[in-house]
Amino acid sequence: MKPTDSELEILQVLWQEGPCTVRQVNERLTENRDVGYTTTLKLMQIMYEKGLLTRVEDARSHVYEANVSEEETQATLLERFVGTAFRGSASKLVMQALGSHKTTPAELDEIRKLLDQIEQQP
Numbered sequence: 001m002k003p004t005d006s007e008l009e010i011l012q013v014l015w016q017e018g019p020c021t022v023r024q025v026n027e028r029l030t031e032n033r034d035v036g037y038t039t040t041l042k043l044m045q046i047m048y049e050k051g052l053l054t055r056v057e058d059a060r061s062h063v064y065e066a067n068v069s070e071e072e073t074q075a076t077l078l079e080r081f082v083g084t085a086f087r088g089s090a091s092k093l094v095m096q097a098l099g100s101h102k103t104t105p106a107e108l109d110e111i112r113k114l115l116d117q118i119e120q121q122p
Contacts, residue, residue, distance in 0.1 A: 002080065003073065007047055010040070011073065014053070014066040021061045 003011060013028045014020060020028075026040040044064055047053045055062045086092040103111075 001050065001052060001068065002076065003047075003052060006043055007052060008073075010043060010047065011052065011066050011068070011070075014064065015070045019056075019063045019065040021063055023061070025064070 009029060010025055013025050017024070017028065022041045022044055023037065025044065026035060026037050029035040029040060044053060048055050048064070052067055053064045054067045055064045082088060082090055082093050086096070
């Protein structure tokens with residue numbers, strides 16, 4: 001399942017905040033841009049139907065929760081991105097990212113540690 005950009009925004013709110021009502025999600029979204037309540041409601045209903053969200057009906061409101069993990073979603077999106085934009089080459093992705101971004105010494109240390117761990121795997 002590949003969420004749209006708008007669906008991904010909603011998932012990010014739910015991953016960060018945990019279970020929320022539509023109003024709570026909409027309030028978080030409107031901190032960055034103007035989003036109508038009914039737009040958020042419709043998107044979350046569609047996401048529920050797609051299986052991206054679960055929902056519990058509580059009196060007058062529904063409480064929604066992400067039904068996919070952040071890590072699983074990131075892995076799926078990254079796999080598709082690498083496959084389409086970099087023809088499946090992780091090294092091309094890394095070279096592009098490092099070449100077009102100012103990498104801090106701390107980030108370079110993390111990358112070195114990760115490479116060491118990968119090399120030590122059987």
